[in-house]
Amino acid sequence: MEDYLIRAITTNKELRALALRSTNLVAEAQKRHKTTPVATAALGRVLNGALLTASLVKSGEEIVLKIDGTGPAKKIIAEANQKGEVRGYIANPQLEFNTTEEGKLDVAKAVGAGELSLTKIMDMKEPYTGSVPLVSGEIGEDLTYYFTASxxxxxAVGLGVMVDKDLSVKAAGGFLIQLLPEASEETIKLLEKNLAELKSISSLIDQGFSPEEILDSLLGDLDYRVMARKEVQFKCKCSRARSYELIAGLGKEDIKETLEKEEQIEIKCHFCGETYVFTKNEIEKLLSEIDKAEEH
Ligand SMILES: [Zn+2]
Structure with missing residues (x-):
């Protein structure tokens, strides 16, 4: 089943609602970063939160969602854009297995206390960052607090990842609902009731719920219109050409020094785990190109 996201508005114009199914892309993140179950859940929730948030910004803008906690997970970062592309990593992918009293993967314990920050990267403008203290470390609740406070x-934000016994990702997804200025007391009460009755988002996805069916459960009797539907995927911006430029940027002396010690230069991308290897020959060619450029 494909990963996709929908953005909708209720016909009474009181609520904006988004729902996401992201099982495949969180599975890809798990494979790329070789995360253990708690790390998979923590990183997956942040990837989901970034994708949902990126769907609210203007076209061409990107967002960076960062969780900086005192727990063993340390930093978790995801970058997403309006096209439905996301990339991200967790500083500690090998978190110990921990469950809550209800038997769920204990993301809050792995994250600890700390800060959530959201940066909007806009064309031709300085990036804007807003941050809030973490309220629970569960990510969904923290993002809810960010929207409300900042x-x-x-x-209301729900983010979920279900990990199978073999460590693979069984289900992942999320939702985001926002009250528009017109929202009436009646609509708010109805929404609160539906939210309280909603099962965890990952178990709904596991049961085969589509993003549309998730919105049906959340919005109940409220009619809504889907404004946008898009496929989502794990996609990194790194490339061999960019890594080559990165080496060139180190400067001749540093490159020569590294070549004296190493047979090759490796550049590893934090965001996706891809490694780009450059042989001694390739680097020597790069050095002569730098020399030529300097002669002119
Ligand atoms: Zn990459």
Whole structure:
């Protein structure tokens, strides 16, 4: 089943609602970063949160969602854009297995206390960053608090990842609901009731719920119109050409020094785990290109 996201608005114009199924892309992140179950859940929730948030910004803008906690997970970072592309990593992918009393993977314990920050990268403008203290370390609740406290938009965010016994990703997804200025007390009450009755998002996805069916459960009797539907995927911006430029940027002396010690130069991308290897021959060619450029 394909990963995709929908963005909708209720016909009474009181709520904006997004739902996401991301099982394949979180599975890819798990494979790339070789994460253990708690790390898979923590990173997957952040990837989901970044994708949902990126769907609210203007076209061409990107967002960076960063969780900086005191727990063993340390930093978790995801970058997403409006096209439905996301990449991300967790500083400690080998978190110990921990479950809550209810038997769920204990993401809050892995994250600890700390800060959530959201940076919007806009064309031709300085990036803007807003941050809030973590309220629970569960990521979904923290993002809910961010929207309410930092952007003054009352919101509800649910993010989930279910990991199978063989460590693979069984189900992943999320939702985001925001009250628009017109929202009535009646609509808010109905939404609160639906939210309270909703099963965990990962178990709904595991049961085969599509993003549309998740919105049906969340919005109940409220009619809505889907404004956008897009495929989502794990996609990194790194490339061999960019890594080559990165080496060139180190400067001749540093490159020569490295070549005296190593037979090759390896550049590893944090975001996706891809490694680019450059042989001694390739690097020597690069050095002569730098020499030529300097002669002119
Ligand atoms: Zn990469």
């Amino acid at each position: 952007e003054q938009i009352p919101s």
